Amino acid sequence: MKTEKPISEGIMDSLQMKTSFKDFNSLKNEADTLYLKFQRMGFIESELLELKKENDSSYLADFSLGKKFSFLKVFYSSEDFTKKELQQISSEVDETYFILSFESIPLSLKKLTAIRNQKGNAFARVKLTDFEKDENENLSATLFIDNGNVRTVDSIVVKGYEKFPRSFLKYYAGVRKGKIFNQKKLVAQNENLNGLGFVSAVKPPEALFRKDSTTVYFYLEKQNNNLFDGILGFANDEETQKLTFNGYLNLELNNNLNYGEQLLINYKADGKEQVNFRTKLTLPYLFSTPFGLSGELKIFKRDSTFITTEQQIRATYQIDPRSTVYVGYKGYESSNLLDEAIAGTPIDDFKSQFFIAGGSYIKPQNRKLFPVKNAILLDVGIGSRKKDGKSEGQLGVETTLNNIFNLNYRNSIFIQNQTSVLFSESYLVNELFRFGGINSIRGFNENSIDASLFSLINTEYRYQFNDGIYVHSIIDLGYFENETISIKQNLYSFGFGLGLNTKAGLFKFNVANGNAQDSDFSFSNTKIHISISSKF
Structure with missing residues (x-):
């Protein structure tokens, strides 16, 4: 190849020029390709002057390159593209034109075509026309759009x-x-x-x-998406000689009627100290509308101290695929099971009624083990508690915020905050929030901490070996207040965990050591949390 002026080594390398050919046609095609490459580099006046045979095995391609243009001034119509859209491809955008480097032109036109496609012009074509040079030897062109027909989903x-x-x-x-x-x-x-x-x-x-x-x-x-996990045990109480249940049961039935309905049944008992029962039915998109209904029943019994029943009904409305709001009613009824009052432990019969409202924002991601990228949940309840014929106004607020920061395929960081607060003039033990365990702060017994206010931060550094197994760290921090005993305390826990997707289901194994503020570290505070969710 010969040009009227020397070509830099950088240009020669970017040409990636072949020098050996099996026949004349392939040699001629390479010469034409070089001509197009020169044009894309900014030598738009270049031309192949001659392809001359020097001897039986050599040919010479003689090019005239002309001036190299580094930038192109492109005129456009605001009816075709907004300045914000053009700023995706150019750092210099004016009201009537934008500037492109020659090397970026092919990719920029491809991006602009994609923007038109997203507006319903599935067969849109974007190209440059009317190339001109001004008196200062600067090059300009006009952006031409062939939109075709706007397509809608019929x-x-x-x-x-x-x-x-x-x-x-x-x-x-x-x-x-x-x-x-x-x-x-x-x-x-x-x-x-x-x-x-x-x-x-x-x-x-x-x-x-x-x-x-x-x-x-x-x-x-x-897909089969019914979940089951649990262990149930039976024993005779040594004192009462009555049959007692212990263990846990978690049953989740999803979409068995091809309606998208969900039925939850959850039971946890340790035999003596506490029993927790929950059932919930969700009916989405009633009569093919964005409205849905859900009803829930919870029963919590703590040894022979108290039993609390909660009923809840919600009417939901789906704003968009990620956002849902709801209004509803929540009622509590609690009974004191103690024969005699315990000093410093305010437990009493009461009934509460709340008007509740809230919403959720859930962003999914295409990851089998971690299907939710981030979530924001808010629940607000305004109501009153009636005790001994007297009514007292109350306000309850519960929030959950979490996010997964995906560093790459294998490494990610999970952060979650749970905050709940009950505003009231006075408090009873049997109306407080209860937390602790695998779903709140790990390293503590399930629902072992009572609080009128608590805020938890759960963090995990996760390393994913493949789509079926991962390990993670556990660093949980918490703060809670209990107004019934005037306590304010910080909590923390550290540990590690394992997640394994087996044929039986998703197996989770966590080891965490939980401690309170100003308490000495003790291995006896280490808790092992094991769960497995089986689909059927």
């Missing part, structure tokens, strides 16, 4: 799981008829469906474009 077809509840497509994933077709958004919505648990996306969605309609196909497969 029909939706589900393949593989024909009985899939369509309301989840509309409200949970956000796929609706009449929406502008956006391939990138459809792929993200398809991945969101994996977060439901009872369905999996077999492959990305596809679109069939006809002359006057667009049909989107989703390829789904029903």
Whole structure:
């Protein structure tokens, strides 16, 4: 190759030029390719002057390069692109033009085409026309847009799981008829469906474009998503000679009627100290609307001290695929089981009624072991407690915030904060929040701490070996207040854990040592938390 002026080594390297060819046609194709490469580098006036045969085995390509242009001034219409959109490809954007380096032109045009596609122009084409040089030898061009027809989703077809509840497509994933077709958004919505648990996306969605309609196909497969784990024991109480139960049972039935419904049954008992029972029924998207209903019953009994029953009903509304709000009613009824009052332990019969409202924001991610990227939960209750014929106003607030910081595929950091507070003029032990254990602060017994206010920070550094096993650290910090005994205290726990996805289900093993402020470290405070969730 020969040019009218020497070419730098950097340009020669970027050309990646071949020098040996099996025949003349492949040699001619390489010469034409070099011409296009020169143009993309900014030598837009370049041309191949001659391809001359020097001898039986050598040819000489003679190029005229002309001036090298480093930047291109591109004029555009604000009706086609906004300044904010153009700032994705250019650092210098004016009201009528933007500046591009020559090397970035192909990628920039590709990005602009993708932006038009997201606006429903599935067959849009973006190109540069009307190249001109001004008096200062600066190069300019005009951005030309061929939008084609704007496409909207006219029909939706589900393949593989024909009985899939369509309301989840509309409200949970956000796929609706009449929406502008956006391939990138459809792929993200398809991945969101994996977060439901009872369905999996077999492959990305596809679109069939006809002359006057667009049909989107989703390829789904029903998954068994009923969960069960538990151990139940039976024994005779040495004092009363009555049969007692101990252990735990956790049953979760999901989408067995192809409606997206959920039934939870949870039972925990240690035989003597406490019994905790919970059941909840959730009915989403009633009559194919974004409204749903849920009802819940909780019963908590602490040895022979007290028993508290909680009933709750909620009406929910799905704002968008990630956000839900609700209003409802929550009622408590508690009975003092003590024959005689214990000094310094205010326990009494009472009834409470609360109007509750709140919401949630949950962002899923396509990770089998950690399907939720971040979550924000808020619950506020305004009501009153009635005791001995007297009523007292109360306000309760509960929040949960968590996030996973994905450093890369194997490494991530999980951080969660749980805060609950009850505002009241006076407090009873049997109306306080109860926390401690694997779902709150690890290293402490389950529901062993009473609080009128508590705030917990749970952290885990996670290392994932593959999609089936991970290990993690445990660093939990907590603060709580108990107004019934006028105590304020800091808590902390440290440990490690293991998660293993087996044929039987997801096995979790945690070892944590929990201590209170100003307490000496003791190995006897170490707790082992084991859980396994089996799908069927």
